Amino acid sequence: MMRPVLLLHRWLGIIIGAVMTLWCLSGFVMLYVDYPRLTPATQLGGLTPLKLSPGQAGTLSDAMMLSAARIEMMAGRPVLRVTPALDPTRTIPQMRVSVGTHDWASGKPVEQVDPDLIHRVAHEFGRNSAIAGPVGQVAQTEMDQWTVQTWRRNAPLYRVDYADPAGTQAYVSGRSGEVVQLTTRFQRFWGWLGAVPHWLYPTILRQDGALWSQVVIWTSLIGCFLTITGLWVGIARLRRRRDGSIGSPYRGLWWWHHMAGLFFGIVTLSWVASGLLSMNPWGLLDSEAMMTQRQRLNGDFAWGDARRAITALPTLPTGVVRLEAVPFAGAVHLVAIDRAGKAQRFDAAGRPATLSEAGLRAALRDGPPIASLDLLRQEDAYYYGHKASVALPVWRVILADDQRTRLYVDPASGRLIRAFDRNGRAFRWLQDGLHRLDFPLLRTRPWWDIIVLPLLAMVTLVCGTGTWMGLSKLRRDLRRVRNRRRRARALRPLIGETA
Structure with a gap:
């Protein structure tokens, strides 16, 4: 029984172990740099003080049901942005509802958001946000790495490049005329090294939400299985020495993998399992x-x-x-x-x-x-x-x-x-708590960093050494197969002469 488990652990470790090592390395980045996103505070900071004159949204019926309505300035004029209420009669839930924009003074809907208006919106946003450079290029863009979540409900989407030292890029919705995403060169660089690999988030995968979800869920499940089998094999491989102490029979890199896995395997398992729960697989922790x-x-x-x-x-x-x-x-x-x-x-x-x-x-x-x-x-x-x-x-x-x-x-x-509710509290502890060690006593920095950084380093050691050893074993096996084939080809003429 032990040998099949050992072989399964070894060969799974080559592929899934590499992914887990990538999760660990990108996790170091995620500790300090998040995925670029336009926060509500940044969005507010880019707005101009409201100048509200008497007006009405003439095309809106008083009886129209809304889930949100707000008035703010857009390129020097007040506009009303409304979100219609979800239709309860629809059999398919409405996951995305577009924001409708109306000119406050005339009440007419803003139907045409052209590049000139986009330029003025971007100029206004840059001035209010103290972006250190003028508006540069404005161009319509397709879905990219930083708009994969929002592109569909805001398309057509325009990307605005500011001529500032930070390399700031803003994305403006061609439907509503509002800034919906903001990134800098620093955020994009570290995003590629942090959030994108950590969430398995390349656009080609993430644009299909259902496929991406299943990939993350099943990769995490296999990662949990890999970690559990590793703990099992690691405990079973402990040996009693002549002096009566218990230790590892391995040497070198194998010893490091064995010992680090025994001591930090539970931490590894908790991080992989809590990452799995972040996807709420099969509605396990649905909260209403x-x-x-x-x-x-x-x-x-x-x-x-x-x-x-x-x-x-x-x-x-x-x-x-x-x-x-x-x-x-x-x-x-x-x-x-x-x-x-x-x-x-x-x-x-x-x-x-x-x-x-x-x-x-x-x-x-x-x-x-x-x-x-x-x-x-x-x-x-x-x-x-x-x-x-x-x-x-x-x-x-x-x-x-x-x-x-x-x-x-x-x-x-x-x-x-x-x-x-009960499931919401469970999610808070099982996902946020375990995955980020987000517990009240540990939340204060720098104590959180002092605890998390060494733990993450040791889990990286577990995953990295396991992946490296699996690859080394694979190379040796492939070399052995090639040598056997080479010897077999060399012996064929001799066998023919003997015959």
């Missing part, structure tokens, strides 16, 4: 808390309600770059946001209306009882930022339902930020 609770607190709303609230707002606070409709418990509120992300909330009559404890309790009255409700002023185990800060304070609600659902609601906007 966010969707259910968001629909309950911040559900769809009629455009007419949002329009009347905008009309009732007497004036905009200074420095506001976005005015957003955020429904709460059936009533539309307006949230004015400045470039720094500071939000101010107003009710339908235009009065300041920060979400109070009483208002939150009233909104939750018809659901499960509230077990606890408090204003959180510092991060907890579920509401925290891994590499970025989170908005504080925040209302934390724990419901007395069978899931012990946890809700985190922003008092400044009334928006549900996070929600966790």
Whole structure:
């Protein structure tokens, strides 16, 4: 039984071990440089202060149901961006809903986003974001490595190259006229060495979401099997020495692989298994808390309600770059946001209306009882930022339902930020916790780095030595086969002469 397992472990290690080594090496990069993406804060920072004149979206019916609506500036004019509500009658879920853009003054939809408008949007964004260079080339682009997630819902997509030292590139949607992605030369370089190999994310694979998902799932499953068999073989190969101690019978590179695998195999297994769980294979950790609770607190709303609230707002606070409709418990509120992300909330009559404890309790009255409700002023185990800060304070609600659902609601906007049911909490610990060692006691840097870097180095040693030894064994076997064939060819004339 041992020999077949050993052979399976050895030969799987050549291919899957190489992938796992790549995961480890790219993991060093991922510790410090993420996949390039336009963050909400960066998007806000690129907007111009809102100049809102009386207007209406003339082509929108008051009865039209929306899931989002916001007003912001685009190339010097205010525009209304709306996202239609999902159609509940459709048998196939709508995964992507395009943002519709309307000129605020005329109410007409913005149907033609030409290169000249793209240039002006990019100029405005670059100026507000302090990009150190003018707009250079503007060209329509196909899906590439940095737009594989967003290209379909924003096509046609335009790439803007800024003539700045950082090599900044922005991607502007030809549908909505808004900047949807931003990268720099630094991010692209390290993205190719970090996120792309770590997530098995080349465009040719990732553009087919279903295929990519299956590749990652099955590669991770085989990686788990490889690690488990390695632990089994490693324990079985331990030998008792003459002095009574137990150790490895191997020498050299084999000894390093054996000992590192025994001591760090569990860490290796936890990282591969938690990476597998990040794909939520077969819906093992499906969570409906966010969707259910968001629909309950911040559900769809009629455009007419949002329009009347905008009309009732007497004036905009200074420095506001976005005015957003955020429904709460059936009533539309307006949230004015400045470039720094500071939000101010107003009710339908235009009065300041920060979400109070009483208002939150009233909104939750018809659901499960509230077990606890408090204003959180510092991060907890579920509401925290891994590499970025989170908005504080925040209302934390724990419901007395069978899931012990946890809700985190922003008092400044009334928006549900996070929600966790039983599966959501399991995902937080089994995926985020194990894969990133994201535990409260370890989260503070530099202690996190001091622990993670040596662990990752030793797991890299396990995977790298195993791959190298498997390749070396393969080369020796191939050389042996070639030598046998060469000797057989050399003996054929002699055998013929003897005959």
